[in-house]
Amino acid sequence: xxxxxxxxxxxxxxxxxxxxxxxxxxxxxxxxxxxxxxxxxxxxxxxxxxxxxxxxxxxxxxxxxxxxxxxxxxxxxxxxxxxxxxxxxxxxxxxxxxxxxxxxxxxxxxxxxxxxxxxxxxxxxxxxxxxxxxxxxxxxxxxxxxxxxxxxxxxxxxxxxxxxxxxxxxxxxxxxxxxxxxxxxxxxxxxxxxxxxxxxxxxxxxxxxxxxxxxxxxxxxxxxxxxxxxxxxxxxxxxxxxxxxxxxxxxxxxxxxxxxxxxxxxxxxxxxxxxxxxxxxxxxxxxxxxxxxxxxxxxxxxxxxxxxxxx
Amino acid sequence: xxxxxxxxxxxxxxxxxxxxxxxxxxxxxxxxxxxxxxxxxxxxxxxxxxxxxxxxxxxxxxxxxxxxxxxxxxxxxxxxxxxxxxxxxxxxxxxxxxxxxxxxxxxxxxxxxxxxxxxxxxxxxxxxxxxxxxxxxxxxxxxxxxxxxxxxxxxxxxxxxxxxxxxxxxxxxxxxxxxxxxxxxxxxxxxxxxxxxxxxxxxxxxxxxxxxxxxxxxxxxxxxxxxxxxxxxxxxxxxxxxxxxxxx
Ligand SMILES: Nc1ncnc2c1ncn2[C@@H]1O[C@H](COP(=O)(O)OP(=O)(O)OP(=O)(O)O)[C@@H](O)[C@H]1O
Ligand SMILES: [Mg+2]
Numbered sequence: 001x002x003x004x005x006x007x008x009x010x011x012x013x014x015x016x017x018x019x020x021x022x023x024x025x026x027x028x029x030x031x032x033x034x035x036x037x038x039x040x041x042x043x044x045x046x047x048x049x050x051x052x053x054x055x056x057x058x059x060x061x062x063x064x065x066x067x068x069x070x071x072x073x074x075x076x077x078x079x080x081x082x083x084x085x086x087x088x089x090x091x092x093x094x095x096x097x098x099x100x101x102x103x104x105x106x107x108x109x110x111x112x113x114x115x116x117x118x119x120x121x122x123x124x125x126x127x128x129x130x131x132x133x134x135x136x137x138x139x140x141x142x143x144x145x146x147x148x149x150x151x152x153x154x155x156x157x158x159x160x161x162x163x164x165x166x167x168x169x170x171x172x173x174x175x176x177x178x179x180x181x182x183x184x185x186x187x188x189x190x191x192x193x194x195x196x197x198x199x200x201x202x203x204x205x206x207x208x209x210x211x212x213x214x215x216x217x218x219x220x221x222x223x224x225x226x227x228x229x230x231x232x233x234x235x236x237x238x239x240x241x242x243x244x245x246x247x248x249x250x251x252x253x254x255x256x257x258x259x260x261x262x263x264x265x266x267x268x269x270x271x272x273x274x275x276x277x278x279x280x281x282x283x284x285x286x287x288x289x290x291x292x293x294x295x296x297x298x299x300x301x302x303x304x305x306x307x308x309x310x311x
Numbered sequence: 312x313x314x315x316x317x318x319x320x321x322x323x324x325x326x327x328x329x330x331x332x333x334x335x336x337x338x339x340x341x342x343x344x345x346x347x348x349x350x351x352x353x354x355x356x357x358x359x360x361x362x363x364x365x366x367x368x369x370x371x372x373x374x375x376x377x378x379x380x381x382x383x384x385x386x387x388x389x390x391x392x393x394x395x396x397x398x399x400x401x402x403x404x405x406x407x408x409x410x411x412x413x414x415x416x417x418x419x420x421x422x423x424x425x426x427x428x429x430x431x432x433x434x435x436x437x438x439x440x441x442x443x444x445x446x447x448x449x450x451x452x453x454x455x456x457x458x459x460x461x462x463x464x465x466x467x468x469x470x471x472x473x474x475x476x477x478x479x480x481x482x483x484x485x486x487x488x489x490x491x492x493x494x495x496x497x498x499x500x501x502x503x504x505x506x507x508x509x510x511x512x513x514x515x516x517x518x519x520x521x522x523x524x525x526x527x528x529x530x531x532x533x534x535x536x537x538x539x540x541x542x543x544x545x546x547x548x549x550x551x552x553x554x555x556x557x558x559x
Contacts, residue, residue, distance in 0.1 A: 048396060073398040080396075084389030088328045089321065100317035101397035 001026040001182050002047060002151065006056035011043050016042045018206035019056070021190040024199075031171070034203030035294045040186040041081050043203070044153050047184065048078055057185050061151060064085040074104035076145030077152040081159075081186075083136050087129035091115055091139050094128070098146050105147035118142045119168055133160040141169065151182045158192060170195060190286045202293050209293035214286065221260040221284035221292055225265060227251045227276040237264060258283065314399035318407020319414075322381065326411055332377050338413055344423045346431050358431050359515030360488050365423045366445050367484040369416045370504075371454040371477050377412040380469045381390040383459035391450040392556045403553075409456060411501070413449050420445045426453040436517030440531065444510030452480060452505045454545025461552035480504040493519045493530055500537035510534040 002024040017039045024030040032040045045051040047135040049065030051073060054128040057163075063074055085094050093123040095111040102108070109117075115124050118216040119309050123131060131139065137160055144152055158166045160207060166189075173196055176183060187193055193200050194214060201211035210217050229236075239253050239261060262281050270275050284292075326332055347355075354363055381536035384390045385408060396406045424441060430436055435441050455476045463472040483504025490496050492512035499505040510531060518526035 043558070050392070070398050073396060078396045080393065082389055084393030086321070086325055086385070086388065086390050088325055093324065097317055097321050098397065101314055101394070101399050103313065104398060138489075170327070245520065 002030075002058075002060050002184065004043070004056065004058045004146045005045075007043065007046060007053050007058060009046060009051060010054045011038070017046075017208055020203075020206075020208055022201060022208065022211060024182060024184055026182055027113035027177065027178055027180050029185060029196050030302065031185045031197035031200040032184065032203060033188075033190070033193055033200060033290060034186075036208075038203040039206045040203055041155055044184065044186065048076070048153055048240065049073075053159050065199075072278045074102050075106075075150050077147060077149035077155045079137075079140045079144045079152070080157040083140050085128055085136075085139065090121055090125050090127055091131075091142070092124040094139065095142060095146055097126070098143050102147040105149075107148040109146050111146075114146050117145075117172065119165065132189060134162055134165050137161055138165065138169075139146060145172075145176075151191055152176065152184070154183060154185045156186055156188065158187065158189065167190075184289070190290060194286055200257035202290060204294055210289070217289055218283050218286060220256075221289045222254040222256045223281065223283045225251070225253040225255065225258070225262055225279075225281045227265070227279045230275060233274050237268050241266070314397070315330060315403040315407050315410065318394070318399070321549075322411040325381075326377075332380060335380075336373045336377040336412060337419070339368045341419055341423070343368045343372075345426060348412070348427050355488055358427055358433055359492070359512035360508075360519070361427055361431075361433070362424055362435075362441065362515060363444075363484060363488065363511040365427070366416070366420050366448055366507065366511060367430055367480055367504055369419050369423075369479055370507075371446045373415045374412045374449065374452050375408075375476050375480070376469065376473050377415075378409045378456040378465040379459045379463055379473050381408055381412065382457070383463035383469055383472075384466040386555065387465045387522065387557055388555060389399070395555060397523050399412065399451045403459070405452075406546075409453055413453055416449055417445060432490060435515045437514050439526070440514030441511060441525065442514075443531070444507055444512075444514050444534075447510050448504070450475065450538055450542045451545065452503040453506065454542050454549060455503060457549035457553055458545055461549060461554065464557070476503070484508050488538075492516070495533050497533075497537075500533055501541075501543055506534035506541070510538075552558035 004020050004022050006018040008015060020043060022071055032043065032085060034040050042051065046053050047060055047065060049060075049069040052066055060072055061075060063072060072271055092111055092115065095114060098109040099105075099111070112124060118141050120135060120142065125134060128136065128139065141157055144154070158169050160167060170192070173183060173185075185196065196308050197210070197214060199213050200217060202209045204216070210220060225266070229251050231249055233249070236251070239255070253261055253265070258281060268274070326336065338459050345363045347361050349369070352360075352364065355364060391404060395401065425436070458474055459472050481501050483499070483502035484507070486502060487499050487505040488509035490499055492509045500509070513530055513534070518530045520526060
């Protein structure tokens with residue numbers, strides 16, 4: 001459906017994308033996460049045919065996005081991070097224009113229906129200048145969906161939306177997926193990726209720090225076991241990744257072997273008749289993974305041999 | 312082609328809603344053009360010269376200023392970038408944006424010419440050659456408008472960046488008017504506005520020696536060649552410098 005191989009993009013001497021390999025399968029939602037300036041928008045723009053790759057290759061629907069821009073424009077939809085619609089036009093005028101600008105689309109949605117679908121049914125004839133930030137974002141989505149695309153690129157589509165509008169947008173995205181549309185999404189809302197993504201990648205400084213399903217991405221990071229130890233607790237068995245602040249009786253373990261270490265802990269507690277209160281065991285959250293991977297530069301300067309030094 | 316028409320339609324809507332551009336594109340040059348008829352500029356000899364002044368005024372305001380502002384603000388607001396994700400070709404995006412101001416020049420020039428004819432009770436030797444002259448100006452100034460727009464960050468910035476072309480076209484027109492229009496004056500022709508002025512005067516007065524097609528052609532040839540060369544140079548420069556988005 002969509003692939004990048006060793007993709008590199010430079011702005012002058014600055015390399016914004018530094019060798020990315022990724023594949024997006026038909027009908028899935030792929031979320032691209034990462035800190036500001038990680039290179040998400042740049043990557044998307046090479047897929048959209050808007051920017052030439054300086055190195056490596058990209059393929060969209062089996063085609064080179066630069067050479068086959070015209071065909072792909074009819075078959076894909078794009079929400080830019082920054083909208084780019086003339087402020088003095090109305091939503092209805094913009095959509096009417098857009099259907100004339102995508103003559104080879106397999107189908108066009110009805111203009112007013114498309115606006116109603118994104119919740120702009122009551123604002124069809126207002127100047128874009130007068131729309132709120134969230135309303136403009138909805139209009140961007142309506143433009144992207146107007147030509148009934150097979151593949152959509154959504155660059156932070158819900159930024160600036162109120163919770164209700166965001167839920168509605170998630171609903172629309174789920175409908176797209178149900179219709180077999182492939183979605184590539186960037187977002188700074190991790191819960192959005194958790195809710196929608198079949199697979200995701202986290203970008204950091206132009207590279208993919210990790211990629212896979214949510215479960216795979218999360219499994220690669222250590223989970224946490226926490227418990228309160230009674231004051232008279234006997235000596236704990238050795239845990240390689242134990243974090244223990246001497247004063248309190250609080251146990252905190254970070255482990256990539258969550259099940260094994262939890263079993264060991266529980267067995268030890270049973271053997272020594274220890275009552276563990278406040279026991280918690282959890283995989284890493286996406287937020288933890290994101291934080292770990294985006295702190296890469298900080299880590300590199302710190303002491304890598306001491307995991308306790310991590311923030 | 313149909314995408315170009317869609318853009319033209321949109322640009323016309325945008326122009327209608329922009330009173331500043333409206334005043335610059337329509338009111339100002341039109342009033343000025345009508346005024347040239349009633350005065351008798353010392354350097355303008357004959358009605359062909361008046362028409363040349365009118366067209367030059369239209370080119371400066373209706374085409375160059377309005378066109379530069381439109382291109383710059385569409386780029387600044389990322390509209391050009393947005394349009395390029397559609398199926399429309401880059402050329403049709405640009406032609407759609409500049410087409411409305413260019414069309415206004417032609418339309419207003421036609422009206423002003425008719426007014427000039429009525430006021431002076433004279434008629435041009437060849438309406439076709441007048442049209443060729445006006446289109447020559449549109450081609451050269453149109454190309455230069457893309458060059459100016461390449462260096463213009465915003466609509467406001469256009470106040471400064473349109474200045475060079477305005478001065479040059481004024482100079483080219485005035486200089487050309489000071490010479491006999493049938494002279495082969497390459498330095499005059501090399502200045503934007505010069506060739507257009509010669510062609511318009513030729514269109515009004517007719518060839519000075521002979522009257523057959525050969526006479527028309529031989530007198531129009533230098534202006535036409537200059538037009539083609541200047542337009543080509545402008546286009547090359549525009550292709551080199553023009554950017555589609557504010558971030559390079
Ligand atoms: N036209 C440009 N010229 C120079 N540098 C650029 C340009 N566009 C982007 N960059 C730089 O490239 C890097 C990646 O930018 P990009 O917009 O792809 O990041 P992003 O991951 O989308 O960030 P955000 O989350 O803030 O949208 C940034 O450091 C940015 O400053
Ligand atoms: Mg971005």
